[in-house]
Amino acid sequence: MSDPTTTSMVTTPQAEQPTAPGMTSPPDAGSSAAARKEKPRGLLYNAWDDLRRKPMFWFSATLIVLFLVMAAFPTLFTNASPTEGVLSRSLGKPSAEAWFGYDVQGRDIYARVIYGARASIVVAVLSTLGTTIIGGMAGVIAGFRGGWFDSILSRIADIFFGLPFVLGAIVILFTFNPPGSANGVWKIIALVVFSLVVLSWPVSMRIMRSSVLATKQADYIMAARSMGAGPLRIVFKHLIPNCLAPLMVYSTILIGSFIGAEATLAYLGVGLKTPVVSWGIIISESQHYIRVAPWWFLFPSAFLVAAVLAFVMLGEAVREALDPKMR
């Protein structure tokens, strides 16, 4: 496989991706460093080269790292407790000791927003992982096997895709997590993740399926098959590494949308609930006080939007870097 920069005449982007297994597929990550050095520069290397020069990438990556640190070590940012309510400071305005003010229970909103990052990001990342793995696997199987298997899987995907997203999530969550039920924190998180995954895997499947269909006929797959590679080897060593890019871009953006979705469900009262602190819960609690305490609503919303924006922008930047047409 030649260097993609010299074979830019090839029109299908999938076909010109070199296999570069050392950079893309985990099973081959153990190959010797010397072998990797001799490999031609792969698509991912080029993409990274491109990405490095984009301010949008650095901006969004910095924001994401900041949010991740916030989720992992909230105590780095604040000493205040997110759940300790002192009624005498109820609805206190933003001040030097409480930058974002206090809510109606007298809890420090700054601390709550910082601690809220964890639940929001955990839900979004877990849901995205689930969607990507289930949808991606279904897509690979449907695209690679084809025939009646593909038809059945695609129809099943259509069934889940036909459900309106918010409505479906409310029904699922309300059935398994009705208001007033005494589910533990992790169980509620698992249920929210489950409902998001169930309703969004068809999109991931379609993306993966179409890129598998486009790649399946590529010369290097034929070559691998003619050399006697089994279907498993072809799928894991050749097909998946070369089909992953569009799904990865979508998944990055999906993390952002899921942060928003979690907040929407919490706002509707069926998502995470109040001993947990998440951005959605804080916004949901603030909705009836928006006229007297706009800061209560404003700051968690700003964090939410910034987080969603960061992931959407990262996805955009990666998409542009991976798309050879944009070069």
Added chain:
Amino acid sequence: MGRYVLRRLLQLIPVFIGTTFLIYYLVWAVPGDPFAGKCGERRCPDAYIALMTEKFNLDKPIWVQYLTYMKNLLQGDFGQTYGGISINQLIADAYPNTIKLAVMALLIEAVIGLTAGVLTGLRRNGFLDNLVLISTLFLIALPTFVTGFVLQYLLGVKWQIITPTVPNPITWASLIVPGFVLGSVSMAYVARLARTSIAENRSSDYVRTAIAKGLPMRRVVGIHLLRNSLIPVVTYLGTDLGALMGGAIVTEAIFGINGIGRTVYRAILTKEGATVVSIVVILVLVYLLMNLVVDLLYALLDPRIRYE
């Protein structure tokens, strides 16, 4: 063409049955007492339970319940709520409002999104282009309820330009802001789709030919470029109309619109299973039919597409 429509309609049937059964199962068959909290603080009287079990066939297996429901549905009867209100009536009251809201959202997103997309697609990398790119990113990142609350607070409460909630009966003018809120995310996608599509087609041969023929620029863009670039946008708008109705729950809750989203949300909270299923059935049907209509619209926009 006729055969194609027929085949597509036949393909819709299993998807329709699957989706509706899934919802029916979730609403009716998941363990839990369907009468919990139905009669206030005390247990429901046995007579009531017997009556309702009879009315909703709760003692029969789930698929018998589903088939009975579907049989009635095919005759145009959505059934009744626990309280005996006809669900047909509930839907007839609420649905026109949701349609109005969704159409308003679609109009707003189509007009603003297309204008922004076409203008920036024609002149890339200018000030306007960057402005639209950044503002669409923001719109995508803003959840509907945040946009809704902020606009309601600023326009409705603080500056008092609009009424904070939509009055009943609904006027079109009062739906402008809720429509904008509902359509804001899609608007960003429309703008981006149109921009990419226009920018791609602008350098194509037929546009160059049209310019070389000496056609006025308005005709080149309006007839040649726009018609070819609109296909992905129309697909998006068509499927979005179905999605907007299902996604209107939040918008309707914020602005107090008595639409289908609010009705279904209230029904979920009060465990009115029959209402929930009926509304989801309608939403799924509309969504599937919109997808079909969009596919057929292709042929009008792009004569190269032929259905055998």
